Amino acid sequence: MDFEEHYTPEQEAFRAAVRGWMEARLPGNIYVPPDEKPLDQETQARLREFRRSLGAQGWLAPAWPTEAGGAGLSPALTVIIQEEIRRLHLPSLGDNPRWIPSIMTWGTDEQKRRYIPPAVRGELITWLCFTEADSGTDMAAIQTQAVREGDDYLINGAKAFITGQFDPDYLWTLAVTDPRRPQRLNLGVFMIDARSPGITIRTQRLLRGSERFVFFDNVRVSSDCLVGTPYLGWEIAMGSVAGEHGEPPPRVDERGTVASIIQYLKEEREGKNPNRS
Numbered sequence: 001m002d003f004e005e006h007y008t009p010e011q012e013a014f015r016a017a018v019r020g021w022m023e024a025r026l027p028g029n030i031y032v033p034p035d036e037k038p039l040d041q042e043t044q045a046r047l048r049e050f051r052r053s054l055g056a057q058g059w060l061a062p063a064w065p066t067e068a069g070g071a072g073l074s075p076a077l078t079v080i081i082q083e084e085i086r087r088l089h090l091p092s093l094g095d096n097p098r099w100i101p102s103i104m105t106w107g108t109d110e111q112k113r114r115y116i117p118p119a120v121r122g123e124l125i126t127w128l129c130f131t132e133a134d135s136g137t138d139m140a141a142i143q144t145q146a147v148r149e150g151d152d153y154l155i156n157g158a159k160a161f162i163t164g165q166f167d168p169d170y171l172w173t174l175a176v177t178d179p180r181r182p183q184r185l186n187l188g189v190f191m192i193d194a195r196s197p198g199i200t201i202r203t204q205r206l207l208r209g210s211e212r213f214v215f216f217d218n219v220r221v222s223s224d225c226l227v228g229t230p231y232l233g234w235e236i237a238m239g240s241v242a243g244e245h246g247e248p249p250p251r252v253d254e255r256g257t258v259a260s261i262i263q264y265l266k267e268e269r270e271g272k273n274p275n276r277s
């Protein structure tokens with residue numbers, strides 16, 4: 001059986017055009033750390049600009065209809081866009097898009113308008129903030145609290161091992177909305193402005209990725225940041241991570257992993273692995 005991928009001459013012509021377009025706009029001299037370390041500010045700014053230009057083409061959601069901000073492309077042309085982006089060996093381009101289907105399903109019309117179009121235009125960086133130091137696999141045991149106060153929620157807690165090479169605009173955050181209710185029926189998901197007062201982000205050198213830690217200290221968010229109802233968080237969070245279970249994510253790619261391990265071990269031996277904040 002032939003497992004080779006074959007493209008038609010028209011598809012190859014499309015690829016050549018896409019490649020030329022990307023190479024003309026790609027910022028030069030971009031240093032991509034092999035181990036998913038956070039990017040410096042200048043690199044972030046240049047890559048954000050490139051990302052916005054991809055978004056303007058609809059290429060961040062190539063299969064979506066054009067009226068929704070996509071490019072309306074066939075599956076084959078969508079794959080070509082994805083292959084050409086991957087070929088550039090850039091960081092993940094800064095968004096964790098797993099929240100988008102969840103907002104589409106559970107969000108209000110206003111939330112869909114507020115978050116999805118700017119994300120598809122490449123303007124938003126969103127981190128997925130579910131894991132805590134003492135509740136990774138056992139996600140139902142999270143401790144971060146969201147307490148209702150009038151029209152707001154007050155968020156307190158700490159998230160650990162979060163992926164984020166770019167600084168975030170939003171934090172897709174799982175929190176306990178009522179500790180008296182049974183586990184899994186006591187959670188809500190919030191889309192929180194990452195620049196809200198009371199949020200602190202720290203970075204700790206780890207082997208690869210997941211180096212960000214987010215602390216919420218009396219963070220006040222409007223109740224319209226809650227997605228779905230106060231007790232639907234488990235279902236929404238499961239939907240958000242479902243995409244990781246079986247999709248072909250860039251992270252299964254070996255690229256950088258071996259280099260990252262070697263670099264990490266060298267730094268360890270030389271005592272150069274201080275925690276950074």
Ligand SMILES: Cc1cc2nc3c(=O)[nH]c(=O)nc-3n(C[C@H](O)[C@H](O)[C@H](O)COP(=O)(O)OP(=O)(O)OC[C@H]3O[C@@H](n4cnc5c(N)ncnc54)[C@H](O)[C@@H]3O)c2cc1C
Pocket residue numbers: 127128129130131133135136137138160161162163164208209210
């Ligand atoms: C590269 C990377 C990126 C990440 N990015 C993010 C991110 O962006 N956002 C985010 O929220 N999280 C992120 N995480 C965290 C990730 O979701 C957690 O690492 C994961 O949920 C596992 O949690 P843990 O590391 O605490 O392992 P643990 O929960 O301690 O589990 C360790 C092992 O013990 C097993 N185990 C645990 N409990 C039991 C039990 N009761 N019975 C039997 N076996 C058990 C597990 O199956 C596993 O094999 C990232 C992690 C990595 C490695």
